[in-house]
Amino acid sequence: MRKVKALLLGLIVLAVALLPTVSFKSPTVAADPNNDDWLHVEGNKIVDMYGNQVWLTGCNWFGFNTGTNVFDGVWSCNMREALKGMADRGINFLRIPISTELLYQWSQGIYPKANVNDFVNPELKGKNSLELFDFAVQCCKEFGIKIMVDIHSPATDAMGHMYPLWYDGQFTTEIWISTLEWLTERYKNDDTILALDLKNEPHGTPGSELMAKWDGSTDLNNWKHAAETCAKRILAINPNILIVVEGVEVYPKPGYDYTAVDEWGKESKYFYNWWGGNLRGVRDYPIDLGKHQKQLVYSPHDYGPLVHKQPWFYEGFNKETLYNDCWRDNWAYIHEENIAPLIVGEWGGFMDRGDNEKWMKALRDYMIENKISHTFWCYNANSGDTGGLVYYDFITWDEEKYALLKPALWQTEDGKFIGLDHQIPLGSNGITVTEYYGGYIPEPSPTATVPDVPTPSHSFEIEKGDVNGDGNVNSTDVVWLRRFLLKLVEDFPVPSGKQAADMNDDGNINSTDMIALKRKVLKIPI
CATH class of the missing domain: 1.10.1330.10 (Dockerin domain)
Structure with a gap:
């Protein structure tokens, strides 16, 4: 035989x-809606439907979460040209922050007004906010970019990310889940949207009523339980979409639980990390998606000293000390022990010729060495504590910052950027994943x-x-x-x-x- x-x-x-x-360099139009680009997980790798490892390397562009109700910057730039510019420069994966409120409004047939410059975007004139989102999805499809939708906050608010939980007084856990079900149902036959980041940066500190925790309970504020519940309902609609789960802020040290109270002048009973960056709980209480476990990806966030002077940013820190003091025990072990893949959903910052750049280069090099997926924060010029990949016209790139990011974008040895689509090349200087694999x-x-x-x-x-x-x-x-x-x-x-x-x-x-x-x-x- x-x-x-x-x-x-x-x-x-x-x-x-x-x-x-x-030649697979066909015109950059959707060849057909064949949906052959869905991804799943094998060990610590994200792979395509044929088992080939792929590397999701991209950036964030916020605005659908802020009240702009479209990408910020479309008040001055042409949306389509901006997305084309991303693809041409090797962005194969776009994380789009959005609010539960906006999704809920769309699901109810309500379309808040968007801030669009019709003179610069004549093709967008008269489109409502949902139609603008659909236009963005279509542009990404045309240019070979794939999308991860990120639930950035319950309410639409430029500072909504400050709120620690996935529910608030108006938008309940059930509304959060049902809006994601609506989104999943709407796009289940379009593999342009490959992943859902269920909630941006769950956080909160012990003693607060608004603290996201990670344990084995079914408490309302247990992020682990909420993420599992939400993911299973999404996967019942589309079993092929990636479920991306971030961490929390604090996790109890051995011998304690979330009832522990810190005492003044004594060592804390908790481990702290960046909001959403503490995934220590995965070791004790891993996410269980049952028969859909192969759709799970964990996602930490990591930032530099210009965002906050964390204790691991002491004089002389380097990649090795960052790994030992922060990355390894908070999230890197998940990759190293083959538990699941990682995607660093947010990282980035200002170019300061100093410690912030040193941190960015260290994290970038670690992700390259381990082929960890990531989305840089951010494209937007108007991110107050990080800046963006472009200046305030939202079209002219900061070449120095892009030069730092570029080595961490998936590309061939001769500089061709590799997309995640099997038929549509990535931008004008890219290839399909089919071409890359022969x-x-x-x-x-x-x-x-x-x-x-x-x-x-x-x-x-x-x-x-x-x-x-x-x-x-x-x-x-x-x-x-x-x-x-x-x-x-x-x-x-x-x-x-x-x-x-x-x-x-x-x-x-x-x-x-x-x-x-x-x-x-x-x-x-x-």
């Missing part, structure tokens, strides 16, 4: 090798999972190549056919699969059909 499989695989590889050389759709690893296949709700004419019956002919069908030919599966997901797989209608399913299917997916005339 092994010889037969090896021979068949050889024939397929040989036949595909004889195809004409294909210019063809690669064989999935033994542990790779194929995304859930929707059951058609209506009858339709069978299209040749649509072996999984989802109404599209794409790389997912190639995976199914390859697995069928190698006898890794006995049948296709739908009864029509074999008829669709017989591309030339000769009554057999073999390597000839594989060649024809690949040519169809790659838009080569059959």
Whole structure:
């Protein structure tokens, strides 16, 4: 049997090798809504549906959370050109902060006015805030950028991130979850939005009524329990989306729990870190998503001494001391012990020729060495304690700061930026993840999972190549056919699969059909 499989695989590889050389540098338009870019987790790596490791490297652009109800800066820049500029410079992943309030309003058919300069953005004239969000999603799709939506605060407020919890007096835990369900349902068939960051920077200190904790309870303010509950309801709608869970601010030291009270003049009974940056609780109380555990990513935030002079920023600190004093026990162990992947959701700051730059370079180098995903804070010029990647026209880049970030963007040795889309290249100087892994759709690893296949709700004419019956002919069908030919599966997901797989209608399913299917997916005339 092994010889037969090896021979068949050889024939397929040989036949595909004889195809004409294909350039994937197609026009930057959505080739089709095939949804073959969903990601999942293998150990401490984020991988595509074929098991290939990907590296999410991007930035934040806030505004949908502030009352602008669109990206800040669209009052002076062209949104589409700004997003294109990100893609051209290698931003493959965009974290978009938003408020529960705005999502709730959208879900109720309410569309607050957005601050848009119609003269600079004539194509946006007359669009409401939800339509502006959809326009941003479409632009990202066009340029090969993927998105993580971040629930930055319950209320829409430029200072909303100061509020420590995911619920307040107006927006309850149930509203928070239900709005995320609404968002998930709306975009479940669009793999431009790959991830949801459930809540930005849960925090609060012991003794406060508004403290996010992490333990085994079902208390209202237990972030671990709330995140699990929310994630499971989201994944029931879209089992392929990444769930991103941040940490808290404080965690009890061994021998104590959250009832411990610090005494004046004595060592604290708690470990402290940046808001959202304390993931020590994962060791004792890991997030449990059951059958969807492979969609979980943990996300710390980390900042430099210009944001706050933390105790680990003493004279002479360096990457090694930062790792020993802060990163290792708060979050790096999760990666090192292969518990789950990490994405550093916020890091960044001013260029000061001093300790802040030293911290940024140290963290950047650590993330590069360990291929840890990240989104830089931020694109915006108007971030008071960090500055941004652009100046106040929101289009001219700070080249010095970009030069610091650039080595941490996913790119080839010859400087081509690598996107997360299998068909659409990243910007004008980028390639697809398909090209990076050899210019063809690669064989999935033994542990790779194929995304859930929707059951058609209506009858339709069978299209040749649509072996999984989802109404599209794409790389997912190639995976199914390859697995069928190698006898890794006995049948296709739908009864029509074999008829669709017989591309030339000769009554057999073999390597000839594989060649024809690949040519169809790659838009080569059959």
